[in-house]
Every structure is written in structure tokens, then in C-alpha cells.
Amino acid sequence: MILAPMQGLTELLFRRAYQRTFPGAIRQAVAPFISLTAGNPSHTASKAMLDVEPRHNEGSIPVVPQILGNDPQQMLALADILAGMGYREVNWNIGCPMRRIAAKQRGSGILPHPDRIGAILDAVCGHMPLQLSVKMRLGHQSPDDIFKIIPLLNSHPLASVTIHPRTGKQLYSGHPDIERFAQALPLIEHPVVYNxxxxxxxxxxxxxxxxxxxxxIMIGRGILLNPTLSLQIDAGEPLPDDIRLQLSHKFLDNLISDILQQPMHDESKLRKIKEYWALVHHSIDLPELSARQLLRINTLPDLTKAISSLSATTVF
Ligand SMILES: Cc1cc2nc3c(=O)[nH]c(=O)nc-3n(C[C@H](O)[C@H](O)[C@H](O)COP(=O)(O)O)c2cc1C
Structure with missing residues (x-):
């Protein structure tokens, strides 16, 4: 199983707490994207670059950095830097549906332009010191964009192709288009990851x-809502409820104590804990109303006290 990249969520802090709680349960993570914007060479110091700094990633889930961009020269320059950091693979994000990104033919916005994708693959494949993998949607407006792109993917050496079978226009609404995924899968000559x-x-x-x-299989929201899902997948069976609850509490405790140790202002810690809480609380079977009450607490000591009293009163 591979952990999906999710900006602000499956970042280093999360990946480290996860690996400490469930060592080896997830074999690989793709990091949230490093954005290449024209004329911005300062990306080397960005938060996204620090997220993949190998020193910080020791003891974390093995990670593959991800690039978001459409300028081959910038992609090659960043690939050089990442290779120098010891990485062997970089993932190209051609699935991000955010409007301001897609409007500039980046992320899923490039999917209706197979010529541009082909030109970028020609320019970077075989010219970078690491392997390229791709993470994509079926298309931007049309779910059939992928069928024009597959021959281009097949004619270049790629480590893998991850497909999230929605269109960019759909964002996260509706359902994944499993039938189109079924049509695309046998046409792709690279390892395919479903997401x-x-x-x-x-x-x-x-x-x-x-x-x-x-x-x-790549999983994002499923791991945030149910952190023990990877253990269940490994075991091939559900975990007994008491064990699942105990492990979910342990993970939440580890994640929160890591956030508390970050060199951040209390307001940022409060915000971060609430962001995770809004998702991870589902795994400790707390009624929605009680979970939402915690989101209304607005000081850090009160919030941590409320969360730890929950762990202490839960009957395992
Ligand atoms: C808040 C959020 C941030 C995301 N950030 C990224 C990202 O940085 N790179 C990327 O390729 N996909 C990103 N995604 C998409 C996820 O990687 C994944 O494709 C999507 O959530 C569907 O998988 P899931 O249903 O298992 O969550 C993001 C999704 C969400 C909801």
C-alpha cells in the first residue's frame, strides 16, 4: 500500500508519527507536491522541499518526492537536486484539480493537451538522473483524455502510473469511474497503481x-479516517474492535505529541491538531457531536486536556 500525497495532511509530521506507531505498515508514501512556478528558484528552501529532506525523513515512511509543473527545464533542475539528496524516483503530478493550478495547464489542467505532455516526457525522460513516475486523473473536463495520453506514457520509460479515476472538473464529487479505469488498465504498459x-x-x-x-493501491483519506486500515490490509482481515481502538488512540496520541513539540506558535499547533482531529476522530468511534464540540475549543491547553481525557476514559 502507498500513502497518497495530501498537502497539509500527509506531510512529514504525519508520516513520522505513522511509522513510529505502525512500523512498516505502509511501504511507501508520495510526498505532497513541490510546486515549480516560473522564475521562482527559491523552491529549494520551501516547506515542500524541507518535507523531503532526507535527514528529517529518517524513521519515517520511505518517501518519493512529487513535482507539480510543466516546464521541462525546471523539472530537470529540481530532479538534479532531488537526485543529489539521494532520491531514485520523482513523481510528476498531472492530476491536481485546483482551479488556479489547472488554469495554467498544470496538474489536471495539462490532461487535455497530450502534445504538451508528450513534449515534456520527451524532454525529461532519459535526461534526469532518477526515474519518473506519474500520478494522474482520467482527464480534466473529459474522462476520455487519458486514452490520448496512454500511448505517450507507453513510449517513455516510467516507474509507474497512478490513476485516480475522476476528472479534474469533478474535484472529489461523485464516484471514481471504475469502468473507465477498467478500460484504461490493460492499455498501460507500466505498473499501474489504483487510487x-x-x-x-x-x-x-x-x-x-x-x-x-x-x-x-494508493490510499489517502482512508488512512486519515481509519489509520489502522493498512494493518487490516496486511492481515487480510478486520482487526478486533478493542485492538483497533487502542491502536487508533495510540496513533492520535503520537501525532498530537509530535505537533506539540514543533517549533510553532500555539495558534498554529491548535489549528494543526484540529485539522487532523476533524478526520482521525472517526477512528476512535466518537459520536460526531462530541467530536465537533472539541473543534470549538480555542486554547491549546484546553484542547489537549479534552483529547487526553478522552483517551483515558475510553474502555478498551
Ligand atoms: C487536502 C488534499 C490535498 C491533496 N494534495 C495532493 C498533492 O499534493 N499531490 C497529489 O498528487 N494529490 C493530492 N491530493 C489527492 C490525493 O493524493 C488523492 O489522489 C485523492 O485524495 C484520492 O485518493 P483517496 O480517495 O484515497 O483520498 C490531495 C487531496 C486532498 C483531499
């Missing part, structure tokens, strides 16, 4: 039993 809406072991089984040629 999208897997939040339970049953959904994982449905996808992997129907598509037994996929090389791996």
Missing part, C-alpha cells in the same frame, strides 16, 4: 480482486 475512495478493507478487496494486474 481513490478506498476507506475499508471490503473496498480494498473489491478493487484488488477485480483488477488483479494493478501493482499497488
Amino acid at each position: 481513490g475512495d478506498i476507506t475499508t478493507l471490503a473496498q480494498y478487496r473489491t478493487i484488488t480482486s477485480r483488477f488483479n494486474t494493478v501493482s499497488d
